[in-house]
Amino acid sequence: MQAVDNFYDLIKHLNHKIRVVGYGVTEDTADGVAIECEDCKEVLFNFDKPFYNEDGVCESCGGDVYIAHPVSNGNMYCDNAMCEHSNF
Numbered sequence: 237m238q239a240v241d242n243f244y245d246l247i248k249h250l251n252h253k254i255r256v257v258g259y260g261v262t263e264d265t266a267d268g269v270a271i272e273c274e275d276c277k278e279v280l281f282n283f284d285k286p287f288y289n290e291d292g293v294c295e296s297c298g299g300d301v302y303i304a305h306p307v308s309n310g311n312m313y314c315d316n317a318m319c320e321h322s323n324f
């Protein structure tokens with residue numbers, strides 16, 4: 237759950253103790269990562285690890301990843317039609 241998406245949500249945490257927390261952490265990555273407020277015990281922002289790496293390469297098949305037209309949904313898909321992450 238993401239608690240913060242505007243100024244008023246975030247200003248409540250002014251001067252609170254904030255830290256970055258990983259979920260399902262392994263040696264060099266994690267299943268997800270969040271910014272939490274320790275004072276409120278609340279998740280401010282979080283991201284699940286996507287199926288592609290930082291360079292936009294699919295981690296299942298090594299294919300390129302593209303973003304669907306924002307009018308459809310703006311999701312990311314793998315360009316390899318055989319891949320589980322494709323949209324073909």
Ligand SMILES: [Zn+2]
Pocket residue numbers: 248249252273274275276277
């Ligand atoms: Zn807080």
Ligand SMILES: [Zn+2]
Pocket residue numbers: 294295296297298299314315316319320321322
């Ligand atoms: Zn793929």
